[in-house]
Amino acid sequence: MDRGGTSAVxxxxxxxxxxxxxxxxxxxxxxxxxxxxxxxxxxEGPSGSGAPGDPAVDLAASPTLADVLRLAEAANPxxxxxxxxxxxxxxxxxxxxxxxxxxxxxxxxVESVETRVGPQRQKFGLTQTVPLFKLGLRGDVARLEAxxxxxxxxxxxxxxxxxxxxxxNDYYYLGRAIAITDENVRLLRRLExxxxxxxxxxxxxxxxxxRVQLELAKLEDRLRSLTDSRRPVLAALxxxxxxxxxxxxxxxxxxxxxDVPDDAAILDAAMRDWNPDLRALRTTAEKQAAAAxxxxxxxxxxxxxxxxxxDTDEAAxxxxxxxxxxxxxxxxxxxxxxxxxxxxxxxxxxxxxxRAANEELAQRENALAAELERIRYDxxxxxxxxxxxxxxxxxxxxxxxxxxEEAFTTGEASFLDLVDAQRTLLEFELSLERSLAxxxxxxxxxERIAGPHVxxxxxxx
Numbered sequence: 109m110d111r112g113g114t115s116a117v118x119x120x121x122x123x124x125x126x127x128x129x130x131x132x133x134x135x136x137x138x139x140x141x142x143x144x145x146x147x148x149x150x151x152e153g154p155s156g157s158g159a160p161g162d163p164a165v166d167l168a169a170s171p172t173l174a175d176v177l178r179l180a181e182a183a184n185p186x187x188x189x190x191x192x193x194x195x196x197x198x199x200x201x202x203x204x205x206x207x208x209x210x211x212x213x214x215x216x217x218v219e220s221v222e223t224r225v226g227p228q229r230q231k232f233g234l235t236q237t238v239p240l241f242k243l244g245l246r247g248d249v250a251r252l253e254a255x256x257x258x259x260x261x262x263x264x265x266x267x268x269x270x271x272x273x274x275x276x277n278d279y280y281y282l283g284r285a286i287a288i289t290d291e292n293v294r295l296l297r298r299l300e301x302x303x304x305x306x307x308x309x310x311x312x313x314x315x316x317x318x319r320v321q322l323e324l325a326k327l328e329d330r331l332r333s334l335t336d337s338r339r340p341v342l343a344a345l346x347x348x349x350x351x352x353x354x355x356x357x358x359x360x361x362x363x364x365x366x367d368v369p370d371d372a373a374i375l376d377a378a379m380r381d382w383n384p385d386l387r388a389l390r391t392t393a394e395k396q397a398a399a400a401x402x403x404x405x406x407x408x409x410x411x412x413x414x415x416x417x418x419d420t421d422e423a424a425x426x427x428x429x430x431x432x433x434x435x436x437x438x439x440x441x442x443x444x445x446x447x448x449x450x451x452x453x454x455x456x457x458x459x460x461x462x463r464a465a466n467e468e469l470a471q472r473e474n475a476l477a478a479e480l481e482r483i484r485y486d487x488x489x490x491x492x493x494x495x496x497x498x499x500x501x502x503x504x505x506x507x508x509x510x511x512x513e514e515a516f517t518t519g520e521a522s523f524l525d526l527v528d529a530q531r532t533l534l535e536f537e538l539s540l541e542r543s544l545a546x547x548x549x550x551x552x553x554x555e556r557i558a559g560p561h562v563x564x565x566x567x568x569x
Contacts, residue, residue, distance in 0.1 A: 183350040194260070201250040201254060212232075213232070216230045217229055225433050226428075234415055240409065242408065245398055259385075263384035269556065270552050272345070280359070285542075288541070289330055289534070290331055293324070296530075300317070303523055306523070374562075376477060381559075382558060386469065386473060400455070400458035411441075412442070414439045419434055493543040502536050508533075509532075
């Protein structure tokens with residue numbers, strides 16, 4: 109079901125549902141205008157400063173979720189840090205798969221060594237160590253670590269989108285709650301004036317005035333609490349975009365409500381194929397397997413090759429064959445894997461790391477499967493509640509209010525019955541908006557673990 113269209117329709121219906129109360133108040137007010145008008149103007153007061161009609165100072169006049177997500181993905185410090193960690197990991201491949209630096213040596217003979225061809229003054233040497241059958245595996249380990257870092261960066265991006273979307277949905281609901289509550293406060297203030305006028309003329313008991321005033325006081329307190337909560341909700345949204353906590357953002361106009369499949373097999377397959385957390389753990393397991401293979405080759409010796417040149421002066425005796433000829437020597441050496449206990453411990457450590465990575469992968473798969481079931485329930489529950497409020501409870505509440513207006517006009521219902529009907533309509537309106545925001549947040553949670561492709565609709569608001 110496309111909630112985007114039904115949300116707009118329900119908004120029209122909600123506005124139409126309030127016309128009955130306004131008509132009643134206006135009709136009664138006209139009859140009691142001389143007495144009620146001054147009190148009504150005094151009780152009207154200013155509207156809430158956090159109303160959705162306030163102009164936006166930053167972003168756009170009507171920002172969308174897509175706008176906020178783009179800004180968060182570009183500016184969020186945590187996501188930038190994950191990207192830099194991936195960039196750093198990519199540079200380790202060239203380091204791990206390269207030969208160690210060659211070693212140059214120089215020897216100066218304090219006392220020259222006399223030989224047949226002349227005295228030896230100094231010696232130059234150059235050696236290069238070559239790890240046998242290890243460089244390729246070292247490169248594999250480094251590349252797999254970089255792939256895991258990339259998957260962790262993607263996981264951080266998915267988590268960021270989920271947090272931003274959740275904060276955006278909370279911000280949307282807060283704006284709607286303030287608007288609905290503010291309008292009901294205005295209506296109750298007018299009804300209070302009507303009750304006061306009737307009480308002054310003997311047409312209503314004082315208990316009716318007290319009851320209306322109590323309802324008005326509770327509703328005004330709720331409005332103040334909602335208005336005051338805008339700052340922390342706004343701060344949570346701004347924090348994801350690396351902005352000041354008090355930087356203003358215009359109220360969202362609507363929420364996107366794309367369709368999502370409820371097939372457990374489809375969603376489970378999408379999760380296991382796309383989820384970056386699982387991809388990171390799989391890659392980590394592969395890296396640990398490569399590290400275990402590398403540790404198994406720790407007993408293979410490293411080969412060191414080199415050459416030395418001995419600088420030789422001319423022989424003291426003339427006519428000596430090869431007089432002054434420099435001596436050139438080639439050399440080779442290997443490590444002796446004598447400490448097998450250390451090698452066995454290194455191999456055992458790598459094997460334990462591989463098994464741990466596989467167990468972590470299995471644990472994460474189980475946890476995500478359980479979370480997927482919870483999200484599926486949240487989506488079904490939110491859909492059920494949206495349908496219940498939008499197509500059953502709200503129409504009946506509007507009908508009840510209309511009937512109560514007619515009964516009040518004919519004297520068959522009390523003033524308090526009318527207030528109760530209006531309060532019930534308010535609660536249902538707020539519950540519908542809360543359910544719409546809850547569903548949008550559940551969709552965002554599903555996209556976080558199974559990918560944005562699982563929802564057949566726009567992700568922006």
